[in-house]
Amino acid sequence: MEVSPEKAHTAVPVKKKKSFWKTALDQKLLYLMSIPFVIWVFVFNYLPVWGWTMAFQNFRPGRAFTEQEWVGLTHFINLFQDDYFYLVLRNTVAMSVMLLVAGFTIPIIFAVLLNEVRHSLFKRSVQTISYLPHFVSWVVVAGIVTKMLSTDGGIVNDILMALNIVDSPVQFMSKEKWFWWIVTFSDVWKEMGWNSIIFLAAMAGIDPQLYEAAKVDGAGRWRRIWHITLPGIRPTMMVILILSIGGMISIGFERQLLLGNSLVKEYSDVLELYALNYGIGLGRYSYGTAIGIFNSIVSIVLLLLANGIFKRFTKTSVM
């Protein structure tokens, strides 16, 4: 790596102060190319955090900050006393865990099996097709899932009827007990291929000689997968797992909003949807913000915990 002239210059301690401003002047274009966007990010990403103060006020739009009525933790206390909050929390936790488990293991299994396909054209075709749903919006996926599960002409019911598993079509979309599974399955359908890219890339980095040696020693497919492929992608698996645990509670609301309906509300409402309905739908901004803060804090704690645990046991860390 070559040292640029500017850097060599600032390394001289005597002229440090002066050369800082001189360098700054030299780099005025670099400043112009980046600082406006630092301000941009400050406005759109950092300023909303200031809005967290709303959770401690009885916020009224149009009033100045100093004129707002401060109420301390009232909104949080109300939140923890609301029975519906626990229902929503249960849904959030249940769907988070299901999405985490399915969204983490299934792409790995898919990647491992795809990696065993030797026919390279077939392998590439499967891969290309498996990415496809990732690029389609949740609006479309929700529409497709609803169509596939519908009682008139939905393929799932057609198959179940043909196999005599059910006597009459199942109304999947309006049954509460199915909702969590529908969300999980839709997510796997949409993201399995895409999430496997990273594992397939990690597998491509495994030394082929290891497989050759194992073959000579008489190791079969399963043993090669178990002793070479899986250990080979272990670091990648760890990083992805930690990241997914961090993102667990922030599962969003897109899937629930689009796949849910009033019939399954008690199983589809999640924290962010709850915040959206109260905060913007009913104009209870402060209460909605309190829900949002609770959500963020839980997800930060989870991320730090996951990172801490893995750091302890595996000496790898993502933060």
Added chain:
Amino acid sequence: MAKRAKLSKTNLNERLFDIFNYTLMILVIVITLYPFLNVLALSLNESTDTVRGGIYIWPREFTLDNYAVILQYDTLITGFTNSVLRTVIGTVLGVFVCSMIAYTLSRKDFQARKFVSTVIVLTMFFSGGLIPTYMLIRDLGLINSFAVYILPGLVSAWNIIIIRSFMDGLPFALQESAKIDGANDFTIYWKIILPICKPVLATIALFIAVSQWNAWFDTYIYNSTNPALTTLQYELMKILQNTTTSTSGGIDSVRGQGLELMKRVSPESVRMAITIVTVVPILLVYPFLQRYFVKGMTLGAVK
């Protein structure tokens, strides 16, 4: 003798594994593709015939009426135009801004590099949340504006990191010789760096374009009261959401001559046709960019 027996047993196991594996992969293809083919077949089938059921991957009575009906909906045309506009503008601006910031961060001699990098990377780890963001957008006067589709997400930390790790791999000598020739920093970025970053820029452009094309929530939350600012995904969302609660399609802006056509097609078939219209642009683009985004994905994840 014993050895041969053992060998054939492993061979049999390998065979069984292959059969199982290939079957599973074919099943993956079928489960992934079938819904799209089914929707396509339904969108090309005569409405009254569709009701009889039994349409799987091939239309029984071929027609383009369902698509012709779409053209009668003013809101869908507006939505389509807005979706195209936000995709084009959002992608061009996004690629330009993110690559420019990435360039300043790839310059090891840039004084404010650490500061700029920290401020931007931190945004990946927190968010103000739904309601504070909504209030901010409201205070900025961006509600009921086209700008709300472009401005808030313009600077993306994730995209910047991916572009920057690509730039970090470029030889510094390239820039140095240009500098000696008297080129300024912006010229170096624009004339020298950008052209060689094409692969990574294609990846980022695809990511931004897809997320712009697929976005509906910003329309829903900020612009739902202004029909002139609607987007295709939002219109589709409204139409799809309508089915689960009632059987009539939520379509209100049919022009006079379209009514005749309307009577012949069911909302269900139109829904399928609109789904195809929103999906096709993506299907056309992504196979060509595949080799780029696989690289981009792994590059970003390694960082």
